[in-house]
Amino acid sequence: MVDRRTFTTLLAAAIADPAVSFGKTMANKNIFYSSVGPELTPYSVDVEKAELSKQAAVSTPANIQYAWPHPSKKYLYVVSSSGGPAAGDVSGSVHAANAFAIDPATGALKPHGDTIKLATRPIHACVDHSGRYLLIAYNNPSSLSVHRINADGTIGDQVEQPNKLDTGIFAHQIRATPDNKRVILITRGNNAPSDNPADPGSIKVFTFKDGVLANLAAISPGDGMHFGPRHLDFHLTKPWMFVSIESQNQLAVFKLDDKTGLSRDPLFVKNTLADPASKLRQAAGPIHVSPDGRFVYLTNRAWWTTEVEGKKVFAGGENSIAVFAINQTTGEPTLVQNADGHGNYLRTFNIDPSGKLLIAAPLWTMAMRDGSTVSAGLVLYRIAGDGKLTFVRKYDIDANEKKQQFWAGLVTLA
Incomplete structure (x- = not known):
């Protein structure tokens, strides 16, 4: 600090x-x-x-990986790691989550509560819509964790997950759906040319209640080998989820579904480049x-x-x-x-x-x-x-x- x-x-x-x-x-x-x-x-x-x-x-204790505000906008939750591409060390030895109080007049940050030690490099984090849980995604090994947020905004205990969860290969983002009934984990896989092994990408959907997750669906169009999702965002009023497909430079649109979590195939897929015929790596x-x-x-x-x-x-x-x-x-x-x-x-x-x-x-x-x-x-x-x-x-x-x-x-x- x-x-x-x-x-x-x-x-x-x-x-x-x-x-x-x-x-x-x-x-x-x-x-x-x-x-x-x-x-x-x-x-x-x-x-x-x-x-x-x-x-x-x-x-923060190490290089910042991601941050997410509490729904009240009173706190900001930050995950950091000594691992990752900037460190030249994929694994690293310091991995942490910290809460900061946000000054309501200026936005200045002040440490709030203890540093929470994490087992591996966190790559993404978010807070559920109730403001009661901090969700963290880890890329290697691909996994996730759920931590309680105390009434005073500090980070509490980790929620034990009684179910074996399908967390795919190379988790890259974790989000709660707008109704807060499900959690979606984007797992990028590895299908970039030449410098990475070929692994399938997938979108993992879990039910979510009282901080506990259970497998609901795994979406991998085709065999997932040409599907490298990176991040998602939701439409505020329509049941649509928009996903950036990293290694294919595509935008995919999925439909949220109350029973199955998500449509098994995208409604639309669009190229994102000005010159889709370009042979340069993107x-x-x-x-x-x-x-x-x-x-x-x-x-x-x-x-x-x-x-x-x-x-x-x-x-x-x-x-x-x-x-x-x-x-x-x-x-x-x-x-x-x-x-x-x-x-x-x-x-x-x-x-x-x-x-x-x-x-x-x-x-x-x-x-x-x-x-x-x-x-x-x-x-x-x-x-x-x-x-x-x-x-x-x-x-x-x-x-x-x-x-x-x-x-x-x-x-x-x-």
């Missing part, structure tokens, strides 16, 4: 350095949190001006449905390198935000834009509740063939009435292969 001296230094730097301070005003209570390595930094968001104002950072990324349910956004990512004159540089590919309009009768998405990502590897992004502003967070700085670099940062776009994005500005951030901007997200304060 950050001690008083470090906290004071960070705060003074944010006040003194205009390049760090970004915006100067806080016009509302939207806070964008960005993690770089183990540090988590809040930025107040002025939606109308599309400006950010940086606040003092806090620290990967679809995170996904979010707009607050009004009219559009769905996901990223296309390319980050592989090639060697030029003894230096590793970007090999090429599409880093963009794909914008789809959603047919409100059928759920069919139609691609309407591929907006330039203004950065390499857009691993996370979020949309403000008014649906006017989208903020994307490139993972790291990348060297280019022409000798230039494309920096990591926070990229701000205005969202038009037709869902399309217009780039406004980018705030550069110091992030690299070893110290990555691995997670970022927006919270509207209570």
Whole structure:
């Protein structure tokens, strides 16, 4: 954790350095949190001006993997690990979950309760809609855990799971369905070319009651060998679930079902690239449905390198935000834009509740063939009435292969 001296230094730097301070005003209570390595930094968001104002950072036991707010918006739950790609050590030895209290006026974070030690690297976490349980997904070995959230917002005991759960290969995201009766675990598998073993991907669906899970369904179109799901999001009013299919650069739409959990096959599958015929290696990324349910956004990512004159540089590919309009009768998405990502590897992004502003967070700085670099940062776009994005500005951030901007997200304060 950050001690008083470090906290004071960070705060003074944010006040003194205009390049760090970004915006100067806080016009509302939207806070964008960005993690770089183990540090988590809040930025107040002025939606109308599309400006950010940086606040003092806090620290976690290891590199931050994901974070999720409590439904009350009073607490933020953060999982961290010394394992993963940034560490150069797949396994790692430090794995933790922490609760932070959110200042209702500023969004500043304060440690809340004890650090909870975890057995392996957590890759995703969320809070169920009742606010009583913290759900955590682990990628290797692929698994999950459920932890009680105490009445005061601190993390409590782990819930024992009496049933043997099918957790697939390479879990990547865990979410509770809108009715809170089911939990969905996205298991990515491994079917990227050449550098990974071939393993099937699947969507695992569990019943969920009082923190206890039971197997309900496993969705693997075909044999799952050409199905690499990464993230999902739900339509707010319709029974539709939108899934980014990572290694195929596709968007799939499934129907939620009260009895079976999910349709066995997608209702629609769409390509996400501006040039679907491109032979360059690509990967679809995170996904979010707009607050009004009219559009769905996901990223296309390319980050592989090639060697030029003894230096590793970007090999090429599409880093963009794909914008789809959603047919409100059928759920069919139609691609309407591929907006330039203004950065390499857009691993996370979020949309403000008014649906006017989208903020994307490139993972790291990348060297280019022409000798230039494309920096990591926070990229701000205005969202038009037709869902399309217009780039406004980018705030550069110091992030690299070893110290990555691995997670970022927006919270509207209570």
